[in-house]
Amino acid sequence: MAAETTALRPSASPLATAWARLWRSRRMAQRNILVYRHQWIIILSGVFEPIFYLVGIGLGIGAIVREVTVADGTVIPYAAFVAPALMATAAMNGAVFETIFNVFFKLNYAKTYDGVLATPMGITEIALGELIWALLRAALYAVAMFLIMLPMGLVLSPLGILTIPAALLVAASFAAAGLAGTSYLRTVNDFDIPMGLVVMPMFLFSGTFFPITIFPEPIQVAIQLTPLYHGINLIRGLSTGLFDAMDLLSVAYLVAFFAICLWIAMRQMERRLIK
Amino acid sequence: MTLAIASTRVFRRNWLVYRRLWHRSIAFGFLQPLMFLTAMGVGIGSLIGAQQQDAFGGFPYLHWLGPGLMSAMAMQTATFESTYPIMNKIMWGKNYEAMLSTPLSVRSLVGGELAWVAFRIGTLAAVFLLVLAAFGIVRSPLAVLAVPVAMLTGVAFSACLIAFTATQRNDVGFSAIFRFVVNPLFLFSGTFFPLTQLPDALRAVAWATPLFHAVELIRGLVLDSLDLATAPLHLAYLLVMAGIGAYLADRLLKRRMAG
Numbered sequence: 001m002a003a004e005t006t007a008l009r010p011s012a013s014p015l016a017t018a019w020a021r022l023w024r025s026r027r028m029a030q031r032n033i034l035v036y037r038h039q040w041i042i043i044l045s046g047v048f049e050p051i052f053y054l055v056g057i058g059l060g061i062g063a064i065v066r067e068v069t070v071a072d073g074t075v076i077p078y079a080a081f082v083a084p085a086l087m088a089t090a091a092m093n094g095a096v097f098e099t100i101f102n103v104f105f106k107l108n109y110a111k112t113y114d115g116v117l118a119t120p121m122g123i124t125e126i127a128l129g130e131l132i133w134a135l136l137r138a139a140l141y142a143v144a145m146f147l148i149m150l151p152m153g154l155v156l157s158p159l160g161i162l163t164i165p166a167a168l169l170v171a172a173s174f175a176a177a178g179l180a181g182t183s184y185l186r187t188v189n190d191f192d193i194p195m196g197l198v199v200m201p202m203f204l205f206s207g208t209f210f211p212i213t214i215f216p217e218p219i220q221v222a223i224q225l226t227p228l229y230h231g232i233n234l235i236r237g238l239s240t241g242l243f244d245a246m247d248l249l250s251v252a253y254l255v256a257f258f259a260i261c262l263w264i265a266m267r268q269m270e271r272r273l274i275k
Numbered sequence: 276m277t278l279a280i281a282s283t284r285v286f287r288r289n290w291l292v293y294r295r296l297w298h299r300s301i302a303f304g305f306l307q308p309l310m311f312l313t314a315m316g317v318g319i320g321s322l323i324g325a326q327q328q329d330a331f332g333g334f335p336y337l338h339w340l341g342p343g344l345m346s347a348m349a350m351q352t353a354t355f356e357s358t359y360p361i362m363n364k365i366m367w368g369k370n371y372e373a374m375l376s377t378p379l380s381v382r383s384l385v386g387g388e389l390a391w392v393a394f395r396i397g398t399l400a401a402v403f404l405l406v407l408a409a410f411g412i413v414r415s416p417l418a419v420l421a422v423p424v425a426m427l428t429g430v431a432f433s434a435c436l437i438a439f440t441a442t443q444r445n446d447v448g449f450s451a452i453f454r455f456v457v458n459p460l461f462l463f464s465g466t467f468f469p470l471t472q473l474p475d476a477l478r479a480v481a482w483a484t485p486l487f488h489a490v491e492l493i494r495g496l497v498l499d500s501l502d503l504a505t506a507p508l509h510l511a512y513l514l515v516m517a518g519i520g521a522y523l524a525d526r527l528l529k530r531r532m533a534g
Contacts, residue, residue, distance in 0.1 A: 041447055041451050048455070060472050063472045064472065209315065
């Protein structure tokens with residue numbers, strides 16, 4: 001569909017076409033904002049989830065544990081160890097809740113995208129639009145978390161400000177992964193699979209609440225293959241100031257993961273929507 | 276038709292639907308405690324030194340956490356089962372409307388749903404107890420009593436939430452319940468860390484909340500450390516909550532289905 005629209009204007013350069021698509025995709029995000037106007041509590045309540053975990057685990061357990069020794073032998077307060085990880089998981093949750101539950105509903109029940117496709121918007125615009133919206137939601141969670149961490153003294157380095165763009169990268173990766181995965185789900189009971197077998201285990205095992213070095217080597221390697229591990233590693237590195245050149249690998253991992261997932265998402269959406 | 280028989284019919288309806296999904300439910304019933312115990316119990320436990328164990332009544336953290344998670348599972352399952360699925364039967368799928376056109380009464384709907392939640396949580400709690408036993412956490416044969424306590428906890432939460440769901444016109448309120456009620460209870464009821472870590476004022480609040488009482492009972496039974504002086508109070512709290520919840524659920528659902 002989008003291909004037809006651009007075919008009408010053969011003079012447009014590929015860059016201009018790409019920009020036009022990106023610009024058009026804002027409509028998808030605008031639509032979501034309009035829908036959520038009456039359900040803002042759903043979005044806003046998500047802000048509190050990482051904060052509750054920070055107080056409950058970070059301070060509650062932190063009062064007993066006090067300090068944790070990270071990979072290079074540096075000792076940091078337990079709450080400062082957990083907080084950046086919760087920022088990463090908040091970005092992940094914001095992105096996957098949006099792209100799994102809501103996109104599934106729009107794809108299979110509300111048939112929202114069938115309606116959207118009757119406009120000048122195509123598959124690319126839908127995917128990008130949902131991505132932008134998920135990013136906005138995740139950005140809210142990441143910034144809120146950062147603003148809580150700051151006065152609590154949990155941002156240990158000036159590099160900490162970079163946790164916000166890093167959280168956006170994490171959110172973009174998971175939003176793309178969510179979009180790609182949702183198109184494979186058939187019924188509401190299938191939500192158990194991405195949530196119970198992917199999101200929950202990553203939340204628990206990616207070094208959120210304790211260093212992964214407590215596990216045997218093969219399990220550590222398996223954990224290092226997951227995107228959340230890299231998200232946490234990156235954000236924690238920035239907020240504690242322990243960031244080094246090796247952590248650029250995490251950035252590379254997330255960028256590659258994002259690109260691959262986005263490609264799968266577009267291909268799958270096309271398959272599901274254009275028959 | 277007596278209330279008991281009518282409730283059985285509602286229970287049977289849920290069973291027929293569940294029959295196609297039970298294996299997945301039991302599989303996740305095993306997996307979830309396994310993952311939580313390995314991650315939180317073993318993981319966080321590894322950060323807690325021997326001297327710091329005093330904060331957890333002298334138990335290793337994994338042992339202390341396990342029964343707490345079992346109580347939280349009862350709350351979370353009951354909450355989930357009593358929000359979206361009940362809303363579906365009231366509004367989206369209109370199952371209750373159809374059921375009420377038969378000799379069933381609203382009271383038997385509530386009775387059947389509560390019996391169903393008790394059954395679901397009973398099976399999940401039994402699975403959970405097996406996992407706890409596999410981790411070597413169970414210290415007394417009396418631990419089997421933790422299963423009925425978990426069922427009571429589930430029924431108490433479920434009754435209150437059916438009452439809440441009966442007043443809702445869309446599912447927006449459920450997000451608020453999960454985020455502002457269930458999650459804080461999960462984290463601050465002495466599940467993950469002892470309430471002695473909280474300031475006095477907050478500790479008083481925790482005493483007033485339901486999950487705390489379930490955690491105390493279940494932990495006491497599993498770890499064989501039950502305080503017989505306070506146990507009847509905890510039990511009474513849960514029984515009263517279940518009673519009030521069932522009364523409200525019946526009234527509010529009646530009003531909803533009439534309107």
